[in-house]
Amino acid sequence: MLNIYVCEDNLKQRMLITDYIKNIILIEDYDLSLELSTDNPHEILDHIEANKNVGLYFLDIDLNYDIDGLSLARQIRRHDPRGFIVFITAHSEMCYMTFTYKVEAMDFIIKDDQDNLHSRIHQCIQSAYSRYSSTNNHTGKIFVTKIGDKEYCIPLSDIIYIETSVSPHKIILHTAYSTLEFKGQIKVTLPILGSDFVLCHRSTIVNKNHVKEIDLKGRTLTLTGGHICPIAVRYMPSIHKCFQYKN
Template sequence: MIHIYLCEDDNRQLTRWKNTVEKYLLMNSTESQLYCAASSPAELLSIRKKSTVIGLYFLDIDLQSDKNGIELAQEIRKYDPRGYIVFVTTHSEMAVLTFRYKVEAMDFIVKDEIKTLPDRICDCIKNAENNYKTQLNASNRLLSVKVDKTSLIFDQDDIVAITTCEENHKIMIHTKNGVRQMAGSLKELNAILNSTFFQCSRSVIVNLRHVLKYSKEDAVLTMDNKETYNVSIRMMGKLQKALKQI
């Protein structure tokens, strides 16, 4: 998952960016989210500090604030060293400063080019998602689930649990950000999940990294998103061994 942040002091421009991003997210199968549309650096940083998810940042440079966009990018790097930063500005001559300040910008978009601006924003989202997918794959965290004619990409570390659904051949993928229902089976997913996952019953697979508490007496797992799952009797011994290895 990628959280998308926007920072632009002109409300009309900010609305255009926001509409472009929302349209992209609506038209594409993705777990990315528009997480913040701010008019000031302070507002964006306040929201950024509450998240642990990698971000994609579209920043104006001239923000009419105590920080310009490049200085804001420097602050962002303290919280999100691997995030993707894109500058959108009328000041094309300032592109060289992004290298001097070592903020590792992903792209530099001139906002005066109104006709191409939406496509450039969408291209940046696509590129960020592709790079993110490559990183997950390299670290054995990628989970690609087919949805209709496309694939939905999950970071396995973000998944709290996977459960069966009342509908046949449907599963529910639970993350801290919500639940997604899709076609599939626990057996199919269990074969491709990494070693942090454990099937605690016929209807539930949990990510052991998200276990907050295990009550042996009640045979119940409490997850860090406050959900609870029962553990079948035959899996209790295996679960205790698996928890010791995490």
């Protein structure tokens, strides 16, 4: 999922930008999340340090804080090298500074024209989502699925496990932040996921990197988030081997 962040010290401007973004997400029906809208740059940094998803950042330059938008962008780039940074400011003369700070900004938007502001924000969201969704951008390390008219691009590292749904011909994908049910089959999905994924049951695929504990006697796996999955007898040797290798 692509997360969106807004850092703007002017409350009126921040609410305006936030409303624009919410409306665009609703209209486009993208797999996006407006994670945080704040005047505090440290809240942005704390949040992205704790949440490793790729972000789209709309930043004011003059934040009236101990760090400005340019310094914030530089620190964001350390945590999120693939993130998309957009500056929204009243200071057009500051545009050249984005090159000095080498933060590779996606756009530089002047606040004065509100119609233009909305249009440019919309263009940035469309462009960032398109680039984020591209398999080339993720070098193949994403799982793409479609539910209705909405396409989801989930980093493989975010997937905790996948199980067969009670609904015919459907499977359920679990991450730390979402649960998605869509058309699919376990046996068809497993080869797509790669070597980090293994069957623990004919109806369940687990991500080896999310295995926290194996109970050989009870034949269960405890995964990230406290999820517990059963292990079928036939898969015990391979699961045990994976767990030993992981630890």
